[in-house]
Amino acid sequence: MPTARFEPSTIKNKIKREEIANKQKKAKGQEKLQRRLAQAKAEANDPLAKKKRLAQNVPRTLDNTREFDPSILTANPNSEAGPSTLASQDPSSSADAQSEPTQQPEDETAADIANDPFAAYFSGAIDPSVPPKVLVTTSPKATRTTYDFCDELVGVFPGAEFIRRKKGKGFEVGRIAGWAANRGYSHLMVVNEDTKKLNAITMVYLPNGPTAYFKLSSVELSQKISGHARATSHYPELVLNGFVTRLGHTVGRLFQTFFPPMPEFQGRQVVTLHNQRDFLFFRRHRYAFRSTEKVALQEIGPRFTLKLRYMKKGLPAVKNLGAPSKHLEFDAEEHEQEKLALKDIEMGESGAQEQDEEGEKEPESPKQKKVVPPTEDEYLWIWKPELETTRRTFFL
Incomplete structure (x- = not known):
């Protein structure tokens, strides 16, 4: 009699179908557990077997499948053993891949x-x-x-x-x-x-x-x-x-x-x-x-x-949306600034004369320059998930 009638998908009774499916799942799990226990027992007696298995079964991750770019990276993430990438599939690219770490611009990182x-x-x-x-x-x-x-x-x-x-x-x-x-x-x-x-x-x-x-x-x-x-x-x-x-x-x-x-x-x-x-x-x-x-x-x-x-770069920008346009003629504020500048010059000359008469005075400490946020942003780096090259190249 064929065994197809014992497959869960062919059983119309829902309760019986779930019962057989659970039994098969449990049997499959027990079989996998026994296989892992036997493998662990064999590797306990032979440590080289475990190292060989781990070297042959390296999972593909985002870190070990990135393409090495010497202009961006300071360390080759594929230096350790890992799964093959698109570059390693070409035999002619193996020599170039080995020579890439020597061309790594370490002076650029030091300059940064x-x-x-x-x-x-x-x-x-x-x-x-x-x-x-x-x-x-x-x-x-x-x-x-x-x-x-x-x-x-x-x-x-x-x-x-x-x-x-x-x-x-x-x-x-x-x-x-x-x-x-x-x-x-x-x-x-x-x-x-x-x-x-x-x-x-x-x-x-x-x-x-x-x-x-x-x-x-x-x-x-x-x-x-x-x-x-x-x-x-x-x-x-x-x-x-x-x-x-x-x-x-x-x-x-x-x-x-x-x-x-x-x-x-x-x-x-x-x-x-x-x-x-x-x-x-x-x-x-x-x-x-x-x-x-x-x-x-x-x-x-x-x-x-x-x-x-x-x-x-710099501070976050503050965009003045809807700001009024500047006048072509000079504003009154600019005239006031010119007057203040002239007063400072006059005060400086008079102060110099007073120093000559009364003696030398202690120099004043320079005032700290006021920090003003910019009006436009300038990006050093930005994440663009739609571009695969950006995702693989610019990573931490």
């Missing part, structure tokens, strides 16, 4: 690091005992969810300060960045929400940028983490993992500037940013040495995931 806007932080000009001054604010019409997350961020960054964002015109991100830069803040962080859900973070390095925009997802506050530890006021350590490209170096150095250069190791707190598949996973733990070989971790929180969408 030396001339980037974060050079002052890493040059040692900043006092390592003083934390960076970070301003944390929200999007307009924020809810309790955003405020709770901002409180967590203030606890993560030692020099952070939270100020509620007012409603109405005149409080654009660019204007807030200029206001913060003129008052000594080194960073601006804007947490955005949509339909009462956190969805983005804008990070601005003051006073001259750049500006990075990240999509925010998988947010979990400290109170929601089971068995979480309590944070202390110690400066945490920072661990950056997977930032191996030129863009990755820029993003990694941006996150480094949010923390003091010298951590306080007695606090045993560590902040980790792990880059995997272009997602940045944020975690904060406290470690404890159980022995000379074992270390225990206890998560403090919060935990969230970031994804870079674009990076701009």
Whole structure:
């Protein structure tokens, strides 16, 4: 008698069909379990068999299937064993692939690091005992969810300060960045929400940028983490993992500037940013040495995931939409500025005469140049999911 009548798809009775399907599924799972146990027992006696199996069965991932571009990357992601790509299918391209790492422009990366806007932080000009001054604010019409997350961020960054964002015109991100830069803040962080859900973070390095925009997802506050530890006021350590490209170096150095250069190791707190598949996973733990070989971790929180969408030069632009056109003739303000300039010249001459008569005076300290946001954006990098080449080339 043929066995086709015992197939679940040929049985019209629903209860009987589900019963036979569940039995077949259970038998298939038991067979797979026995096969895995036998394989593990055989590999326990022969360690080389396990290494050979792992070398032959490497999964295809987004990281190990990217095409190597020496003009962008600072490290070849395909240097380790991985599945074959389109370039490796051509035998003539194997020699070129081997010669690519030698043509890698390492001097360009060194020039980027030396001339980037974060050079002052890493040059040692900043006092390592003083934390960076970070301003944390929200999007307009924020809810309790955003405020709770901002409180967590203030606890993560030692020099952070939270100020509620007012409603109405005149409080654009660019204007807030200029206001913060003129008052000594080194960073601006804007947490955005949509339909009462956190969805983005804008990070601005003051006073001259750049500006990075990240999509925010998988947010979990400290109170929601089971068995979480309590944070202390110690400066945490920072661990950056997977930032191996030129863009990755820029993003990694941006996150480094949010923390003091010298951590306080007695606090045993560590902040980790792990880059995997272009997602940045944020975690904060406290470690404890159980022995000379074992270390225990206890998560403090919060935990969230970031994804870079674009990076701009300078501060966020403030576009004056509907602004009146300028007059062709001179305004009264320009005449007033000319009069003030003449007065300054006259005061300078009179001041010089008074110095000659009364003696030398102490020189006045130069005034800090006022930071004004631009009117147009200039992108350093932008995410374009519709272009496959952009997705493969510009990654962290």
